[in-house]
Amino acid sequence: MSLLRTFDTGMRGLLGHRLRSILTTLGILFGVAAVICTVGIGTASADSVNSRIAALGTNLLTVSPGSSTSTFGVRGGSGSANTLTMEDVAGLEDKADVPDVAAVAPVVQGTATLVSSSSNWSTTVQGSTSGWLTANARTLSEGAFFTQKQVTEHAQVVVLGQTTAAELGATVGSQVSISGAPFEVIGLLTSSGSTGFTNNDDLAVVPLTTAQDQITGGSPDSVQRILLSATSSTTIGSAYLEADQLLLQTHHITNSASADFNITSASTLASTAASVTTTLTILLASVAAISLLVGGIGVMNIMLVSVTERTQEIGLRKALGATPRDLLRQFLIEAATLSFVGGVLGVGAALLAGFLVPRLANIAVTITATPVIIAVAVAAGVGLIFGVYPAARAARLAPIAALRSE
Amino acid sequence: MAAEIIRLVDVTKVYGSGDATVRAVDGVSLRVQEGEFVAVMGPSGSGKSTLMHILGCLDVPTSGEYLFAGEDVARMNERELASIRNRRIGFVFQQFHLLSSMSAWRNVELPLLYRAARDRKQMALNALAQVGLSARVQHRPNQLSGGQQQRVAIARALVTTPTMILADEPTGNLDSKSSREVLDILTGLNKSGHTIVLITHDPNVASVAARVVEMADGHIQDRVAA
Numbered sequence: 001m002s003l004l005r006t007f008d009t010g011m012r013g014l015l016g017h018r019l020r021s022i023l024t025t026l027g028i029l030f031g032v033a034a035v036i037c038t039v040g041i042g043t044a045s046a047d048s049v050n051s052r053i054a055a056l057g058t059n060l061l062t063v064s065p066g067s068s069t070s071t072f073g074v075r076g077g078s079g080s081a082n083t084l085t086m087e088d089v090a091g092l093e094d095k096a097d098v099p100d101v102a103a104v105a106p107v108v109q110g111t112a113t114l115v116s117s118s119s120n121w122s123t124t125v126q127g128s129t130s131g132w133l134t135a136n137a138r139t140l141s142e143g144a145f146f147t148q149k150q151v152t153e154h155a156q157v158v159v160l161g162q163t164t165a166a167e168l169g170a171t172v173g174s175q176v177s178i179s180g181a182p183f184e185v186i187g188l189l190t191s192s193g194s195t196g197f198t199n200n201d202d203l204a205v206v207p208l209t210t211a212q213d214q215i216t217g218g219s220p221d222s223v224q225r226i227l228l229s230a231t232s233s234t235t236i237g238s239a240y241l242e243a244d245q246l247l248l249q250t251h252h253i254t255n256s257a258s259a260d261f262n263i264t265s266a267s268t269l270a271s272t273a274a275s276v277t278t279t280l281t282i283l284l285a286s287v288a289a290i291s292l293l294v295g296g297i298g299v300m301n302i303m304l305v306s307v308t309e310r311t312q313e314i315g316l317r318k319a320l321g322a323t324p325r326d327l328l329r330q331f332l333i334e335a336a337t338l339s340f341v342g343g344v345l346g347v348g349a350a351l352l353a354g355f356l357v358p359r360l361a362n363i364a365v366t367i368t369a370t371p372v373i374i375a376v377a378v379a380a381g382v383g384l385i386f387g388v389y390p391a392a393r394a395a396r397l398a399p400i401a402a403l404r405s406e
Numbered sequence: 407m408a409a410e411i412i413r414l415v416d417v418t419k420v421y422g423s424g425d426a427t428v429r430a431v432d433g434v435s436l437r438v439q440e441g442e443f444v445a446v447m448g449p450s451g452s453g454k455s456t457l458m459h460i461l462g463c464l465d466v467p468t469s470g471e472y473l474f475a476g477e478d479v480a481r482m483n484e485r486e487l488a489s490i491r492n493r494r495i496g497f498v499f500q501q502f503h504l505l506s507s508m509s510a511w512r513n514v515e516l517p518l519l520y521r522a523a524r525d526r527k528q529m530a531l532n533a534l535a536q537v538g539l540s541a542r543v544q545h546r547p548n549q550l551s552g553g554q555q556q557r558v559a560i561a562r563a564l565v566t567t568p569t570m571i572l573a574d575e576p577t578g579n580l581d582s583k584s585s586r587e588v589l590d591i592l593t594g595l596n597k598s599g600h601t602i603v604l605i606t607h608d609p610n611v612a613s614v615a616a617r618v619v620e621m622a623d624g625h626i627q628d629r630v631a632a
Contacts, residue, residue, distance in 0.1 A: 316516075321521065324484065398464065398465060
């Protein structure tokens with residue numbers, strides 16, 4: 001039997017059993033669409049969770065004075081023995097040595113009382129440079145952050161957290177005094193909630209130089225800690241190594257165990273992020289696997305039922321001179337067509353859902369290539385195997401046994 | 407001299423093994439000449455169905471010799487048997503065995519799909535004309551009466567111009583009027599030169615054949631009708 005005629009026969013077989021063909025196609029369609037959509041929703045959720053965690057500053061590394069060993073934890077002094085200098089800061093700002101560090105912000109910190117025209121409020125005052133905003137992954141809701149020029153000029157300007165601003169009744173442009181010196185409020189930070197017991201919205205940020213002059217005191221050359229932000233959450237590891245390498249070098253330390261500084265990441269956040277991502281990935285994989293399984297079983301059932309139903313037809317065709325090969329080809333073409341059409345429609349349905357769902361319900365769907373390929377391959381594979389295998393078995397039956405089957 | 411279509415020599419078909427062995431056909435020898443109309447008659451369990459399977463190349467004998475139009479069928483593999491069935495034998499079954507999803511002419515065309523054939527539609531239409539169904543070519547089996555369905559099946563058997571038409575209880579599912587029509591068609595085909603082997607349990611049906619082979623317990627008893 002020629003291939004063309006087999007194709008014709010297969011097509012007529014499909015058209016002759018419209019309901020069965022439609023049900024099989026629907027089975028594959030929903031299987032494929034379900035997998036793509038669930039994975040799409042999962043991917044979108046994972047992305048959104050990851051971006052929210054990234055917004056909390058998982059890219060952040062903190063260099064503090066002191067040392068640590070792997071066995072005994074943190075040891076050595078800090079605070080009084082300030083080993084970090086503006087020279088270190090300048091080194092870290094050099095992109096050539098630390099390409100994965102996006103922003104550098106030296107910090108000095110103290111507590112001071114802020115006084116406005118209506119009230120006073122005691123809070124943390126940080127002195128830093130223009131890189132502070134990026135290094136902390138913060139944004140402004142209003143006004144502007146101080147510039148590098150204002151840092152150099154020891155400008156009397158301050159950026160306030162939302163809580164501090166509210167307590168003082170201060171807005172952009174108002175005057176507050178910090179430790180008795182007058183400052184102009186030039187910006188307000190966007191609220192970022194709390195991390196542990198720290199209220200991230202209760203603080204004041206002033207230029208580093210101004211803070212050293214009037215709030216924290218100490219040598220203008222030393223800083224209490226240096227904040228670094230990696231270019232992304234994936235480069236935080238290499239940013240860590242680059243910074244570590246550079247500081248060991250500038251501090252002339254050969255043995256990293258005796259380092260006089262200590263680099264930490266926002267470790268709780270980072271590990272939380274990692275575990276959340278892992279959980280989401282496992283969730284996604286299980287949902288996809290279950291969808292695939294359900295879709296696959298649906299396709300398998302329809303295929304098995306339809307072949308059983310057609311055993312008489314197989315017997316008749318054999319009696320009329322069809323060889324097992326003719327029959328195998330016919331069923332292969334039927335199953336392949338159903339799988340292909342079902343797969344294509346399934347991808348189409350998933351794309352349509354991916355377009356409509358975010359617009360109708362507030363659910364993000366991110367459709368990526370991998371689940372599309374896997375879903376289509378599995379559905380088509382299951383369709384082919386369970387369309388062809390039972391048919392191949394039936395084709396080997398004695399024609400009379402197949403004819404007599406009910 | 408007419409050619410010999412069927413030559414069975416001491417053919418035996420055994421089913422099962424050990425104590426459950428059944429010798430459904432036991433040492434049967436039979437010859438059928440071209441142009442004959444032979445009825446194989448016997449009660450159920452007589453082995454006539456098994457004999458029909460062997461005659462129709464749907465099954466091979468356990469032992470014995472079977473030459474079909476000179477070809478040694480007993481030792482053929484499945485592909486060769488399929489080819490013999492397609493080229494040489496036209497089947498008519500008790501349950502018609504038409505494909506319900508196809509029109510009458512598509513059903514008649516079916517055996518032509520498994521051989522090299524041009525003008526398949528024309529051949530199918532000619533065969534349907536021979537059984538008087540030219541007006542029903544587009545009908546589905548469920549739109550036809552039982553007698554008409556069996557005539558479609560006869561057309562399907564005819565369309566390949568087979569060496570032999572093998573009819574297995576062709577009237578078993580039909581009323582007496584439709585049975586008469588079907589038997590008339592078979593008689594007519596025999597008159598125009600077709601070799602027909604008819605399997606039945608019914609002596610009235612067998613009586614239309616020129617020669618009746620009676621079968622019982624796997625053996626046959628040949629007699630020529632008066």
